[in-house]
Amino acid sequence: MWLSILAISLLSILFVTSRILKFVTGLKKVAYLPGLRCPLGSMSFPGTMLPTNLLNPGFDWPWKWRNRIYPSYGSQTISVVPFLSGVPVVYTCSPDVAKQILSNQHGFWKDPEATAPLTMWGNNLLTANHDVHKRHRKVVGPAFNGSTYAFVAQEASRLYAEMMESEGWYKQQVVNLEPINGYLSKFALGVVSRCGYGLPFPWNTDNREGMSFDRALMIVSGGTILRLIAPRWAYKLPIKRLHEVDEAFKSLAKFMRAFVIDKKAELTSKESEGSSPKVDVFTRLVAASEAEGKNGLDDQELIGNVFTFLFAGHETTAHVLQACLALLALHPEEQGVCYHNIMQVLGDSRNPTLDDFDALEKVLFCFQEAARMFPGASVAERDTDDTVSLTLPAEDGGRTIVLQPGVRIVVDLVGIHYNPRVFPDPERFYPARWQGIRETELPSFGWGPRACIGRKFALVEAVSFLALFLRDWQVEPILKEREDKVQWRERILQATLVGLAFGVRDVPLRLRRRGTRLALPLIAQLNLVNRACRD
Template sequence: ASQKTGNLPGFRCLVSPMHLLGAALPTCSINPGLSWQWLWKDKVYKEAGTETISILPYLMGPPVICTSSPEVMKQFVAMKGQSEKPPEAGILVRIWGPNVFSEGGDVWRRHRRIVQPAFSPRTYALICTETSRLYDEMVVAEAWMGKDTIDIPDVNVITHKLALLVISCCGFGNPLSWMHDSPAVSGSMSLHEAFSIVSAGSIERILLPRWMCNLPIRRVRQLEQAYSTVERFMRELIASRRRELVEGPKQDSKGSEDGPDTSEYRDVFRIMLEASEQERKHALNDEELVFTRNNSRRKYLLLTVEQQGNTFVMLFAGHETTSNTLNAAIGFLACHSEIQDEVYEEVKSMLDGNELDLNTLEKLDKVQACFLEAGRLLPTAFAMPRTTVVNNVVVTHAGPPGLPDEKLVLEKGTVLYVDAIGVLYNPRVFNDPYAFKPERWYGATANDMLMFSVGARACLGRRFALSEGVAFLAKLIKDWKIEPILLSGETENQWRSRVLTAKMRLTLAVADVPVRLRRRV
């Protein structure tokens, strides 16, 4: 195994972190687990003396090459013909059906052809408008009007709700007001709650034998209910959109107290479904049917498994990843008042008497830089596994600056694990990597935004997330100064260490972020 990984230094363990069992077990000295990239980020590459290391398991899982080198990342993620995404890498989301995130090769290219046209300037303009509308509704609904200070014990509650309502409207053409908890789903569990449980329990759900789902164990029943809630919502959504393609949109969609006029909406999902139904040479396979388990009974549904898979990815990415980065951005701004003041001056000059539209949004460079820097420090997508499809030569940096790079030959079939946290904390690329420095991102291009991946497999929802995040931050900072809620005797640095830390789940999430809003005068 050590020859397979070029005798690289690294760590040895019982079970590979890429194996489900290894990921399910807690991180410790003999098991890297799911959290090793975050917990060991300050020492693992430093102690190895190289940016590319090996992980050799004794019991389960293949030997793995792991890298924190952005050059190696770009070579294998961005360049065609070098590597493919291994099937096991997408197992946690493929349970919902094949999708643009989980698949590789020609299957992935077909998914991308269908999904990509849905992300357009018209979509981003709608995101900007809806985020602005929801912020204004939030101020009224949360009784912030007329108050000088607002204490928010956990800002995650607000950002998760915002992200769910934005994706409901702009992603799926189902606009709701802030007064609604979440898009309607039959049953007692809200969609927001269901997503949180799915994110935290995805590995557990796959490892559990199906017969355990009927046992009277609260955690197991709750997990099963969450999966059923999300699946039911997606089935109803796909069915309603298919009816609209045949019958036309409902005639009563001219706006109501629940939300704005939807008759002219061209949401992401509707465009994606039209591409699937109408573009026959790229259409998703109708013979691939979704099946679900209901008390161990298998039932075939008239929905394509691929449409459900892409629906889940859109919902999850639009909800979890955007809200987690917003949480981090608000938290970092709270403990960097000098940076917040600079951002406020930019927002005030751009929005003074002007509506927040897409044209204005694209000029808010400092706001976007704060969102990107928060995404660097707490990246929601923390790993990019690949399997080499040809023999490759990797050039990786080793040792202190000034030493020559080293070459490593990777045989065909080698598993390469791009450590996104390691890449984004690489001190050779990001000077003072633990510091919150939004200025790193002034003038950044899409290729610089490594937290969204690179090349053809870069995140399709990058501008979706940026539009929503920048719009909400701009509205918030224009009206309020953000401050941390400190414990007795706690400093801002201690608050950051306690609060702005990662919870490793299906994505990297942020712990509870308590902040105080103080009205600007």
């Protein structure tokens, strides 16, 4: 008995000692930056699964504590040091520090564990490090150009028309969508499918037999997290959702392997015939890779890049569109500004093209402001594999801090977007703040050599959709009984991780048709599209 008690006591002492050493080592690694001290790390598996509270910051603390956490420690760069589980983490809401981290300098890298959801299909531009990233960037870059963006504007208009026709909204004066999220997610997925892969994405996909490509895309997009956490044996259980996800992943893998082979053969054929290849991203990506010869991407890397664009492009754009329409529903005066801009540029019935992008600036500003308030990605992560130095801005003392290997560094995009030093009155929806700001300065898409390569793709898609949508519909919030707009915003506009992206959950909106313009132009457009397809 006494031996057992002694053994337990010794083990307890060893455990407590190890935790104290872990904590002290963690403090040293983050240069004793002030911040949160907690049992579980904010980026650890148990920590992210538990809700945010005083004992466990969790994943959502940058959103839930966005207005008070950094001021409470008197610094725009703070640390989270756990003593039970997890690595020490440095968070910053300072653009100056963020640009140092995102400069791709030596000492920072992307840990494969942190990017696991994006490497399921192969290494890619978003997950690669250093020289490998440069190789991917060189190959991928040419796939995004003016022809691609013009194609995006064209297909966004066509898919919008299909959505109106298929859903029967063109016949209605008022449409209640509770929520609107699914429609916007499907729209963004359709644009990526058409412009990313050059494949048809019919709006009606539910009544066809078998696992079509577009249906597999939709299931995989929503089932990635489940695929990561579910063990292989679980797919033998009689659970319909697991079987559906398993079939979708296997079907999509088969489709993509065939696509690579077919695209290479198609490009060879086009080259011999002297004709131009298609303008979708995948075709251009394969062409650019083939042109690089031995320095090009292998088949798995090609697939990995295209799937990364799919997930990063469709979910983030859809979530920001949801937030944008919700904010416009709360601010009818800003809707009026957009509507006036759209009518000046497009008139009653003309579809937007790439040439209209700059002129539709009021629409663009609304999307950019929604992306500031509800960014598709809430954080950008790096890890230290060497000793690195960061210089804090003058308002934080201007000192240089030295971080040791094994520290995770998080650029807190929510923190930057709600930093009053960067964006005065950050809780206010104020699209005009983006007047005169260049696209490359948008923090939602990152800075430096690893800024989002699909930025213009997303902006053209969003502006094209919003121009069509806001010309046809006035958007209003669907309020509960005795609820006002302030209460609706507090209830609805709460952001969290939704799928693989950051955004708001169910957004209930009411659409009221503006006049009688909607029906005939869309029907005429659909007829023209259908005739063109038959021809």
